[in-house]
Amino acid sequence: MTNERYLKWYSRELNMDIEMLTYGYQGMPLIIFPTSLGRFYESKDFRLIHSIDWFLKEGFFKIYCIDGIDRLSWYNKHIHPAQRVKNHIWYDLMIYNELAPWAMHETGFGKVAVAGCSFGGYHAMNFGLKHPDRTKYIISMSGAFNIKGRLDGYYDDNVYFNNPPDFLPNAWNDHFRDLFVFLGVGEWDICLGDNYEMADMLGKRGIRNWLDIRPREVHDWPLWRTIFPHYLSMIVNSQV
Template sequence: MGERIDLPVPGWDMSLGVVRHGHYGRPVLVFPSEAGRAEDFANNGMVAAVQDLVDAGRVSFFCVDSLDAWTWSAKEHPTEERARRHGAYHAWLEQQALPCIAEQVGGRQELITLGVSMGAYHAVHFTLQRADIAPLAIGLSGNYDPSSWNGWGEIGDATYFANPMSYLANTNGSHLDWLRERASILLVVGQGPFEWSPTRSYPSTCAFADVLRAKGIRHELDVWGHDSAHDWPWWHRQLAHHLPRFC
């Protein structure tokens, strides 16, 4: 188990952690599943699933805590308030987590972002926002439309700009050209238990792939079979299948 480093959230009396696995190789910023912690990735067997890559010095995982319990999963608050709170998480990633990673790897390097379930949303959204530093995102069993997550209340700018399904569909001009040049998205999803309901990961992933296709952004959609469930054993297999070609 890697050593945990706790870093303050800018402007808030709280901190979030980063845990590293591996000493060399391409750095991967790993987001946990909903309301998860940095330790979950290893505790649920994801590091072990690609241990050969870690041992060979091909990849180094930087796993972060989520802030979902205070943001998207805080269902007592309207969607717009949850989206505003998500901004604090993004600020922590940029101002605290990224410099911490850069210090540990000896300078700024291009990252892969990776996440499962709600973490897939975070991984893809972060790459679309910061393709300059994280040009490749790998999303496993994600739902990419936060407005569909048991939302309520009036939707405003905070939700719009945190929703890849919304803002990407309306992206044009030089910013779209930049995304076409810089960003690559790998979307993986199964058709088995819990990928349809209640997560809606399968239909959301397919719909988001359609948006990427319409915008001409590099992406790959890999749909697994009806036995492929929204669960860790399948994410082990999907990660081991795809990650070797990127590191």
């Protein structure tokens, strides 16, 4: 795969080391979030990176496969739900204050694209909608976007502002005009309903989006390896 690099640094926002794989030489910076409890090497192992290697060789995109901390946040049943959300907020700040500026500086672009499959789709959607000042494209593949089920009934302002179905209907940002959202999902996907609802909410906010429902496809990597290069080709060809 094109120009694979392993990076590890100490994150001031997280107060811990964070790991990442990058691919490509130049082009639009694209941050990929892992699935539930996934790691930074997941997209390589499941050949998602292989599916877009042509775009890397041609210099259209540079990929940043960041590690996840779901084990410390949303999936950590050993701590109070309020702390789960706070741990995620520090992760969000790491992306916003550390990784995104790094990627933009390295590539010379003023915004990033974000992408993710399954629970990674939540991460991409949440980050992109909260921070459209730094996000040009959101690519969600079989994403589910309501996080409240991970919190045992707990709810506060931090939950609200990290739960897109809650904050999006009341949100407005001038950068929304420059944002485009891909909602890729299978006809038999367990997250199909979430994507219908998200497309409706995005439309009501005036955010351009495409709900792409693939016939006879399910919630799995073969679907994501098919649709991911399609979406990148649309970006490269200025179709969105």
